[in-house]
Amino acid sequence: MSTLKTENLKQYLTPFNIVVGIILLLGGFVTILRFTKGLGAVTNLTDNYPWGLWISFDLLCGVALAAGGYTTSAACYVFGLKRFHSAVRPAILTAFLGYALVVFALHYDVGRPWRLPYPFFVQSGPTSVLFEVGLCVFLYLITLFIEWVPSALEWLGIRKPRDIIVKATLALTIFGVVLSTMHQSSLGALFLIAPSKMHPLWYSSYIPLFFFVSSIAAGLSMVIFESTLSHHFMHDKMDETYLKEHDGVTYGFAKGAAMVLVLYFFIKVVGITLDNNWSYLLTGYGAWFLVELLGFVALPAFLYAIAVREKNLTLIRWTAALTVLGIVLNRFNVSLVAFNWHLPPEMRYFPRWHEFVISIFVVTVGLLVFRFIASRMPIFYEHPEFKEHEPRDLEEHELKPHPQTWGH
Amino acid sequence: MGNEFYTLHDFMLFTKGAVYYLMGVIVLSILGFWLYITGRDEDNLIK
Numbered sequence: 001m002s003t004l005k006t007e008n009l010k011q012y013l014t015p016f017n018i019v020v021g022i023i024l025l026l027g028g029f030v031t032i033l034r035f036t037k038g039l040g041a042v043t044n045l046t047d048n049y050p051w052g053l054w055i056s057f058d059l060l061c062g063v064a065l066a067a068g069g070y071t072t073s074a075a076c077y078v079f080g081l082k083r084f085h086s087a088v089r090p091a092i093l094t095a096f097l098g099y100a101l102v103v104f105a106l107h108y109d110v111g112r113p114w115r116l117p118y119p120f121f122v123q124s125g126p127t128s129v130l131f132e133v134g135l136c137v138f139l140y141l142i143t144l145f146i147e148w149v150p151s152a153l154e155w156l157g158i159r160k161p162r163d164i165i166v167k168a169t170l171a172l173t174i175f176g177v178v179l180s181t182m183h184q185s186s187l188g189a190l191f192l193i194a195p196s197k198m199h200p201l202w203y204s205s206y207i208p209l210f211f212f213v214s215s216i217a218a219g220l221s222m223v224i225f226e227s228t229l230s231h232h233f234m235h236d237k238m239d240e241t242y243l244k245e246h247d248g249v250t251y252g253f254a255k256g257a258a259m260v261l262v263l264y265f266f267i268k269v270v271g272i273t274l275d276n277n278w279s280y281l282l283t284g285y286g287a288w289f290l291v292e293l294l295g296f297v298a299l300p301a302f303l304y305a306i307a308v309r310e311k312n313l314t315l316i317r318w319t320a321a322l323t324v325l326g327i328v329l330n331r332f333n334v335s336l337v338a339f340n341w342h343l344p345p346e347m348r349y350f351p352r353w354h355e356f357v358i359s360i361f362v363v364t365v366g367l368l369v370f371r372f373i374a375s376r377m378p379i380f381y382e383h384p385e386f387k388e389h390e391p392r393d394l395e396e397h398e399l400k401p402h403p404q405t406w407g408h
Numbered sequence: 409m410g411n412e413f414y415t416l417h418d419f420m421l422f423t424k425g426a427v428y429y430l431m432g433v434i435v436l437s438i439l440g441f442w443l444y445i446t447g448r449d450e451d452n453l454i455k
Contacts (some may be wrong), residue, residue, distance in 0.1 A: 255445055263443050266434045272428050276419065306447045 019366055023207050029363025030354045034108055040259035042354035048340055049349035051109075058105035060067070060097050060187060060331040064211070065324065067219030069095025069144060069227070070173075070180040075256075077173040086242040087249045089151060089379045090230060091223050093370065096144035101366045103141060108358055129189045136183030143176045153375060154383040162386070185212040191334060201280050201289040206269040213264045218327040220257040221300075224250055226322035234374055239381030251308060254316040257303035257323060265297045285341065293335055296326025 038072075072091035076084045096107045103273070106114040120138060123130045146165060153162035165408050190213030196204050204210065227246065238246075272278060280286045300323040307315035336349065374380065413419040 258445055259442065262438060263450075264432075266437070270427055270430060270434075273430055274423050276423050301441075305441065308445050309448050311448075 007097075016181055020368065023357075023360055023364045026357050027364070029358070030357045030361070031108075033354065034358070038054045039111060042352060044349075044352045044355070046349065048343060048347060051335060053336075053351040053355040053359055054105055054109040054330050054351055056335040058109075058327070058362055059102050060103040060335055061328045062105070063187060064215045064218045064331060065179065065222045065326050066095040066098025066102070067215040068182060069098075069219070070177050071216055071219035071256075072223055073173045074177045075252075076202060077170050078177065083245060083248050083250070084252060086245040086380075087223055087227065087253075090227060090374070091219075092144060093151070093373060094222065094226050096148045097234055097366050097370055098138060098142075099141045099144055101362050104365070105358070105362045129186050129193070131187045133183050133190065136179045136186065140176060140179040140183065143172055143179065144249065147172050147176070151373075154378050154386045159386075176396075180215075184215040186208065187211050189333075191339075193324070194339070195342050197342075198334075199280075199338035199341040200275060200277045201272070201285060201286050202334050206271050206273060206274075207334075209267060210264070210271065212352040213260060213267060214327055214330060217257050217260040217264060217323060220260065221323035221327075224253050224257075225324050228317045228320070229284075230374070230380065234380060235283040237375060239378045241382060242380050247313065250392045251311075251318055252314060254304045254319070255308050256322070258308065261304065261323065262300035265293065265301060265400065268293055268297070269303055269406055285322075285338075288333070288337070292326065292329055294338065296322065297339040299345065300326060335366055346360050 014348060024358060030042055043052055043054075068091040070088050075081045076088050103116075106122065110116065115128070119125060119131050141376065150162045150165050153159075153165075185208035188207040188209075191198060191207055194206065214406060227249065231246070272281075300319050303315060303319040303322070306312070307319060340348065341371055378386070413422065
């Protein structure tokens with residue numbers, strides 16, 4: 001009996017479960033601290049830095065990296081690229097969880113989280129950019145939830161409401177794209193209020209455009225990155241259609257991401273030219289700006305281009321990871337490095353370990369919920385009773401599939 | 409770089425002029441980049 005118990009225990013004591021368990025325990029501990037002792041007990045936030053790691057990472061990066069939802073569904077349903085259909089559900093799920101975690105993390109960051117619905121129902125401030133961001137995130141989260149619900153209803157075997165929602169897919173997609181266009185750019189527009197606090201190389205009147213265009217590259221790269229990881233860890237959950245279309249999706253998205261990154265690179269250069277900020281490039285901040293612009297925008301654009309040209313799936317996947325890292329770096333640079341750049345070093349902000357723990361905790365929760373949903377609901381496969389999308393034979397203009405994943 | 413601007417008009421004339429030249433370079437570069445990316449698409453057609 002006791003041997004059976006030990007064996008059962010050993011079955012659960014995998015390295016993954018142990019690490020996740022420690023993160024959840026630490027996260028739970030810091031959560032109790034945050035909600036009993038307040039923000040001051042767990043953060044290094046000050047009047048100079050009312051927004052710290054939680055806004056930079058959980059919100060700005062979270063929203064940008066969740067852009068895969070609107071880019072994929074727009075490609076499939078608005079632009080009619082049906083060969084990307086199998087990528088829509090994983091992208092919608094990633095986006096839904098991304099936005100849900102943004103709102104979840106926001107509860108830690110705002111002083112009185114129970115007042116989060118106030119701007120919509122009690123005291124709206126429609127002239128504020130932050131109000132627009134909040135309203136868009138609120139509505140887009142609901143839209144993503146409705147877009148995700150058919151998977152859950154198929155899993156539960158409920159047909160009627162599922163069919164109604166599926167019929168509204170195009171309307172939901174258009175609504176989602178409009179909302180995303182608005183709030184992805186408005187997140188950048190939040191910084192327009194602080195031109196004197198931002199370093200000139202990162203501040204530009206075009207910053208909303210920078211945020212929006214870079215979010216498209218982030219979304220496309222995130223879909224490639226997420227599908228690579230899913231392929232590695234959840235291969236058994238994928239049906240023939242998904243596997244057949246997967247390489248075509250990767251090539252198509254890599255090509256799109258390359259073009260968007262080149263466009264993003266050039267509009268950043270136009271931004272420098274319009275403000276005549278060339279002289280700042282010779283400073284330390286300028287060197288860091290060039291690292292971001294050349295190493296994490298221009299380089300991935302060329303790597304994507306080479307990979308698409310050479311049909312190298314491995315390179316595409318590594319480039320997607322580099323692009324995702326680049327977008328994270330950009331959001332950190334805008335909100336932390338370039339923000340309050342003139343302050344003396346002792347007054348600059350560096351997050352407390354509690355803040356890191358909560359950010360890792362939030363990502364871990366997202367990962368666990370994703371795994372729970374994707375291993376049960378029809379995300380990487382079509383439910384046999386609800387099949388609508390038959391696997392297509394590759395057409396003449398499409399690329400041959402390639403069997404590589406991460407080089408092995 | 410190294411220019412002195414005494415009026416906003418001078419500044420706008422210089423920077424916008426530079427952007428007009430830059431736009432020409434950008435259009436040609438993006439066209440070249442697109443041709444580079446799609447250059448070998450035909451090699452991989454399934455006959």
